[in-house]
Amino acid sequence: xxxxxxxxxxxxxxxxxxxxQRNAVxxxxxxxxxxxxxxxxxxxxxxxxxxxxxxxxxxxxxSGHVYLKGQDIWAKPREIRRVRFQVGLVxxxxxxxxxxxxxxxxxAFGPGNxxxxxxxxxxxxxxxxxxxxxEEDQLERSPFELSGGQKRRVAIAGVIAxxxxxxILDEPTAGLDPRGREKILGQIRAYHxxxxxxxxxxxxxxxxxxxxxxxxxxxxxxHNFMEGTPAQVFARARELEEIGxxxxxxxxxxxxxxxxxxAVDPSVYTVEALRRQLLALKGGDGGC
Numbered sequence: 001x002x003x004x005x006x007x008x009x010x011x012x013x014x015x016x017x018x019x020x021q022r023n024a025v026x027x028x029x030x031x032x033x034x035x036x037x038x039x040x041x042x043x044x045x046x047x048x049x050x051x052x053x054x055x056x057x058x059x060x061x062x063s064g065h066v067y068l069k070g071q072d073i074w075a076k077p078r079e080i081r082r083v084r085f086q087v088g089l090v091x092x093x094x095x096x097x098x099x100x101x102x103x104x105x106x107x108a109f110g111p112g113n114x115x116x117x118x119x120x121x122x123x124x125x126x127x128x129x130x131x132x133x134x135e136e137d138q139l140e141r142s143p144f145e146l147s148g149g150q151k152r153r154v155a156i157a158g159v160i161a162x163x164x165x166x167x168i169l170d171e172p173t174a175g176l177d178p179r180g181r182e183k184i185l186g187q188i189r190a191y192h193x194x195x196x197x198x199x200x201x202x203x204x205x206x207x208x209x210x211x212x213x214x215x216x217x218x219x220x221x222x223h224n225f226m227e228g229t230p231a232q233v234f235a236r237a238r239e240l241e242e243i244g245x246x247x248x249x250x251x252x253x254x255x256x257x258x259x260x261x262x263a264v265d266p267s268v269y270t271v272e273a274l275r276r277q278l279l280a281l282k283g284g285d286g287g288c
Contacts, residue, residue, distance in 0.1 A: 002070060004166060004198050005032040005055055005087075010064035012050050024050035026222040028064070032166070032200065037192055039209035040202045042219030043244060048202050049092075051219070052168050055200070056087035068166075085114055088164030092171040094155030095148065103129075103146070103154050104139040110162040128161035131191050133183070149180040153187070160191065167191075168200040173208065185212055210234070210248045210269040218245070235267035250274050 007030040015021050025047040032038055042048050053059040054066050057073050057080040066073050073083045088110075091097065100106040107128055111121045129139060132153035138146070143154050152172070159167065169188065173181035189212060192199045203209050209216055210230050217227040220243050226233060233240070237247045237255055247255075248269045254277075258266040264277045 001033060003031040003067075004034045004036075004069055005030075006067040006070075007031070007051070007054070008065045008067065010051070010054060010066065011062050012054065012059060013062040016062065023062075023222050025054075028222070028224050030217055030224055030227075032198060035196045035198055037199045037201070037212065037214045039213035039216045040200060040219065041204065041206065041209050041216060041245065042225075043204070046219040047222045048219055049170060052089060052170060052200065052202060055166070055168060056089050057083045058089070085110075085162055086164055087166040087168065088159040088162055090156050090159050090167070090169045090172060092174050094158075095143075095151035098143040098151060098155060101142060102140050103134065103143050106143050106154055107139075107157045107161050110158050114162065124161040124163065125157075128157040131160055131194075132157045132187050149176055149183065152176065152180075152184060156184075156187075164197070166198040166200065168202070170202045171204065172201070173203075173205075181208070188212070206240075206246050207248050210251075218243075230269050231265075231267050234269045237266065 007028055010025055010028040011023055012025050013021060013023050028047070028051065030051075040048055040051070050059065054061060060074060068083060068086065073080065098106050100109060104125055107125045108121050111124045116124070125139070126136075134150070134153055134157065138150070143151055146154065156169070156172065172188065173184050176184065185208065188199065188201070191197065201209065201213060213230065215227065215229055216233045218225045218233060218240065225243065226236060226239070234247060234251050237251055240247055250271050251267065251269050254264050254268040254274055255266045257264050263281060264274065268274045268277065
């Protein structure tokens with residue numbers, strides 16, 4: 001199977017030719033497969049936001065290439081707008097970009113720019129609103145009357161309504177309380193499962209990434225430091241800690257148990273998985 005997105009030797013330099021010149025990403029390579037749920041994690045300044053803004057053509061590489069379904073997205077610069085319909089990007093704190101007088105109009109803004117019929121726009125608006133848990137009667141309300149979490153869902157619905165082949169979410173739970181965070185993530189998981197859309201989740205939270213994605217890319221100092229399944233990445237927990245990234249609390253517990261001679265997998269990253277291992281050991285003699 002061919003990647004839906006392929007990043008090849010990507011470098012982006014800010015303030016080139018000035019004393020403030022710096023590479024936000026440097027020689028980066030990454031592939032994203034169709035239907036994959038990919039997590040991207042790293043500290044502030046690691047290159048996460050710069051990378052994802054290249055994936056839909058908001059930024060142009062200083063060098064290197066970004067391919068969408070095998071085609072260089074900058075091969076025809078005048079058609080870059082089409083790429084942005086195929087690769088939808090939800091920015092951090094997207095509710096600050098709401099501006100229409102009703103929720104319906106805000107969600108319809110993207111599809112309206114695609115030249116779709118009124119009927120198709122209506123279908124997409126109502127479908128996207130349902131996916132993010134907005135009620136029909138909320139569509140005619142002002143988005144500014146809604147709670148923070150509801151505004152966030154309106155903004156996400158506005159991108160979903162364009163029905164992109166790739167949905168990228170930059171810190172979609174930032175600033176929300178635990179209940180609001182889990183509600184947003186649950187809706188994103190349900191959307192991914194129902195649509196089979198490729199989803200890229202950017203987060204600074206290892207706990208959030210661990211519970212949701214199929215594969216993780218860890219960025220560090222403008223490079224792709226490591227990638228793999230959650231189990232593969234958390235098996236290298238010590239390396240993650242060495243670059244200043246936290247690991248899930250349950251992985252810390254499993255690692256501590258393992259170091260004390262308990263026969264558990266130190267890369268375990270969910271409470272349920274650790275519970276199963278401990279119950280299995282209780283039934284045998286595996287060091288418990």
